[in-house]
Amino acid sequence: MDIWNPKSKQIRLGMFFKSKQDVDLAVREWNIRRGREIFVVDSKPTLYKVKCYTRNKNYKNPFLVLLFVNGVQPHQSKNSNTCGRLPTGAPAHSCYSTVVRNNNRCLRSKDIGANILPQIRTDIAFKVKHIRTFIKQTMSVDVMYTKAWRGRRKAIERIYGTWDSNFAELLKYVLRLQSRNPSTVVNWFHHPHSAPGHPTFKYVFWAFGPSISAFRLCQPVISVDGTHLKGPYRGKLLVAVTKNANNYIMPLAYALVDEETVHSWC
Incomplete structure (x- = not known):
């Protein structure tokens, strides 16, 4: 079975594709490397047709036709996946190039x-x-x-x-920090108007156990500062640091908050 390989950058008649996303990527990349622009004529769960921009949209014969059939592998169930196959298509472009400014829309x-x-x-x-x-x-x-x-x-x-998936992992991440760093202190503060059973994160504070133990040997001075977080979640990162006997800065505690206020610093 001739299966498409993303590294080869080639498509051939009779070739199989593991997903429709692979079909879309392979066809567009193949045309981009030849300085051509294409558009999708028909896209269905079992059919995918494209042709050049230079051809009239009423032209009956598309440039490429890919047919999707059920592909059952020995280790798969009957409905677990589909394979796309390229049964018909032009071996090369016979039309003139549509890319004039070298800015391919595909x-x-x-x-x-x-x-x-x-x-x-x-x-x-x-x-x-x-x-x-x-x-x-x-x-x-x-x-x-x-x-x-x-x-x-x-x-x-x-x-x-994504930002959402990483933010959703914050609870698991902090719990893993506690399990890997004994004596680590973590304190959560949820929004007082959260829905019952669905607490909304507002603040989280944590201090690593080794930092707590080492603070007894550091200089009796604590410096605090905050910085803005980038991205869709416009929070603040608060940090407390001190200096050890060698005058090296050692972080003591961290906090993620929504705004830098007296309440969040406390």
């Missing part, structure tokens, strides 16, 4: 994110200008700053999760 931000995953794994602060240069060198396409920025965000979300 290249989406999620495609950029898929192509820069190795760079983001190495450096999460991979700059947008470097992303634009990388896409230009590898795919010969000029991308706008905003599209490259969205592509970097999608790549980060694929590796590290």
